[in-house]
Amino acid sequence: MNSRPWVLGIIGLLLLAFPFLVPSDYYRHILIISLMWVVIGSSWNLLAGYTGQVSFGHAVFFGTGAYTAGLCVTKLGISAWWGLVLGGPVALLVGLVIGWICFRLRGPYFALATIAVGEIFRLVAIAWRDFTEGMEGILIIQTYRSKVPYYYLALLLAAGCILAIHLVMRSKWGYYFVAIREDQDVAEAIGISTFRYKSLSLMISSFFTGVAGAFYMNYMAFIDPHVVFSLHDVSIMAILVGIIGGVGTLWGPPLGALVMVWLQETFRSSFFGLLPRWVSEAHVLVFGLLVIFVIRYLANGIVGDWAHIKQLIFRSKAASFSTGGDRS
Amino acid sequence: MEMFIQTLVSGILIGGIYALIGIGMTLIMGVMKIINLAHGQLMMVAMYITFVCHQYLGLDPYFALFIAMPCLFVLGAAIQKYLLNPLLKVDSILPENQVLMTVGIGMVLTEVMRFIFHSDYRSIETGYSSTAFYLGGISFNLPMFVAFGIALLLTLGLFLFLLKTDVGKSVRATAQNMDAAMILGINAHWITILTYGLGSALVAAAGTLLLPIYYLFPDIGGPFTLKAFVITMLGGMGSTVGAIVGGVVLGVAESLGATYIAMSLKDAVAMVIFLLVLIFLPGGLKKLTKV
Numbered sequence: 001m002n003s004r005p006w007v008l009g010i011i012g013l014l015l016l017a018f019p020f021l022v023p024s025d026y027y028r029h030i031l032i033i034s035l036m037w038v039v040i041g042s043s044w045n046l047l048a049g050y051t052g053q054v055s056f057g058h059a060v061f062f063g064t065g066a067y068t069a070g071l072c073v074t075k076l077g078i079s080a081w082w083g084l085v086l087g088g089p090v091a092l093l094v095g096l097v098i099g100w101i102c103f104r105l106r107g108p109y110f111a112l113a114t115i116a117v118g119e120i121f122r123l124v125a126i127a128w129r130d131f132t133e134g135m136e137g138i139l140i141i142q143t144y145r146s147k148v149p150y151y152y153l154a155l156l157l158a159a160g161c162i163l164a165i166h167l168v169m170r171s172k173w174g175y176y177f178v179a180i181r182e183d184q185d186v187a188e189a190i191g192i193s194t195f196r197y198k199s200l201s202l203m204i205s206s207f208f209t210g211v212a213g214a215f216y217m218n219y220m221a222f223i224d225p226h227v228v229f230s231l232h233d234v235s236i237m238a239i240l241v242g243i244i245g246g247v248g249t250l251w252g253p254p255l256g257a258l259v260m261v262w263l264q265e266t267f268r269s270s271f272f273g274l275l276p277r278w279v280s281e282a283h284v285l286v287f288g289l290l291v292i293f294v295i296r297y298l299a300n301g302i303v304g305d306w307a308h309i310k311q312l313i314f315r316s317k318a319a320s321f322s323t324g325g326d327r328s
Numbered sequence: 329m330e331m332f333i334q335t336l337v338s339g340i341l342i343g344g345i346y347a348l349i350g351i352g353m354t355l356i357m358g359v360m361k362i363i364n365l366a367h368g369q370l371m372m373v374a375m376y377i378t379f380v381c382h383q384y385l386g387l388d389p390y391f392a393l394f395i396a397m398p399c400l401f402v403l404g405a406a407i408q409k410y411l412l413n414p415l416l417k418v419d420s421i422l423p424e425n426q427v428l429m430t431v432g433i434g435m436v437l438t439e440v441m442r443f444i445f446h447s448d449y450r451s452i453e454t455g456y457s458s459t460a461f462y463l464g465g466i467s468f469n470l471p472m473f474v475a476f477g478i479a480l481l482l483t484l485g486l487f488l489f490l491l492k493t494d495v496g497k498s499v500r501a502t503a504q505n506m507d508a509a510m511i512l513g514i515n516a517h518w519i520t521i522l523t524y525g526l527g528s529a530l531v532a533a534a535g536t537l538l539l540p541i542y543y544l545f546p547d548i549g550g551p552f553t554l555k556a557f558v559i560t561m562l563g564g565m566g567s568t569v570g571a572i573v574g575g576v577v578l579g580v581a582e583s584l585g586a587t588y589i590a591m592s593l594k595d596a597v598a599m600v601i602f603l604l605v606l607i608f609l610p611g612g613l614k615k616l617t618k619v
Binding site for chain 2: 048049052054101102104105107108109111112113115116117119120123124126127231232236239243247248281282284285287288289290291292295296299
């Protein structure tokens, strides 16, 4: 993070000035959604990329956060903005319980257990109509007509999330997380309580994802179980954001979020109306092909395999070639 | 009481098909140590093949078994050879690369089918779709009964193959210890391809058998992948006998849940069983029976 402070500074300034540079609400919307995915992808990456526990169930935390905000309005009668305060802690508690169940399993089995939990949450949210309004969803009234306040809020969340993960990964915890990823048995043997640190990683991860969910509720003003607990559109998307950008890298998920949201929008709008309409139906297909391609040829994502990509593009005899990227 | 037995019977009959799905999954899991998250999607492809055979060629769905199974065998073997095996050589941070790859494969399969057939619900009409016969006041749906029988035959065939033939023994050896199997001269690479093909063919059979009593649309794969996974967890990973028991248990539990709790929570029953197994019986039924 400290290697090129001026690059960060320029990107930061550009992001701060973005609403003034681009007056179009459409592009602001895309960037807001991208920033939200930066939060989700980065928190997924903390658990999966750094701690090695690949979760297929981040929709649980996203949905919990979103529903916390929504239920603030429908059940408590207070503003949905309280969701930003409550959504994180509630998602964290849910994460704690899920971790208690699912961390009995390792590797792929953990991954599948999280899918099951995600499905349970979705089905319960649909069935428990008295509490969640079921498939009718929750509709609130947006506080601001303009996108600008939401933009700065999303920017703040994304920056806070990245900074928090950066700090965590520099601390003792971060080293423990990576140790667990590299070899759980060895980590346990040298005295790291793997269960505790996996839970910690999950708690941080679910907290930020929950906050992102609460933000989504406030911004989009409508949720239903299929939107926020979706396996494909949230859980798998979080994974895609992570692996395309690069798992186990700080800047991978942010880059992945930009790429994914941009790709999604490009295809949904059939290349902004330039191509025939059927292209818009192909966006999931393209995601699938992208996953296959990235895993096959860029196993560590764009950031993780950057040296490799650079070498391919420039065909230079990069002397300082390393396959790693910053994986810390 | 009669309703209870009726529910039980239909649960066991559908359980036979579930067992077939589960066995395919557990074979792949046992040999490659990966979870095949494209399992239900492969079944969906087989169902579309059967659908096309029936709709455009006028073939009986049960005859289409002889088309769908080889097709899926080839598809599965190709996936293993060209997409999954090369990953063994790629160095990456996440060990779950192959699992993520199967997610991508599942997405592509679903979307390709959606492209060709659109999202419409489809089903096939056969003369016997709603035929039933009665035995002591309990009705047996004919296609379900036939499906159960064929599933039983296929399972027996698989057991004979695994227990009696050399290739089958090689598969079991590879599942036990891949390195040792390779030292003993087994071409483990080839065995993984064969196993994925076999698993796909079995799930293809399940799909074909399911078509006369079920409906079909591209997204049907996901729920069945989950079911396959629940079955394998219930039975114990890599245990074929466990997969059969797990399939029947899941079938019965789902029917009971649908009858006595709520139809809409039928799918949640499977997930709850799954979590209960995880908490109280990690390792599945295999732990109790040791087979």
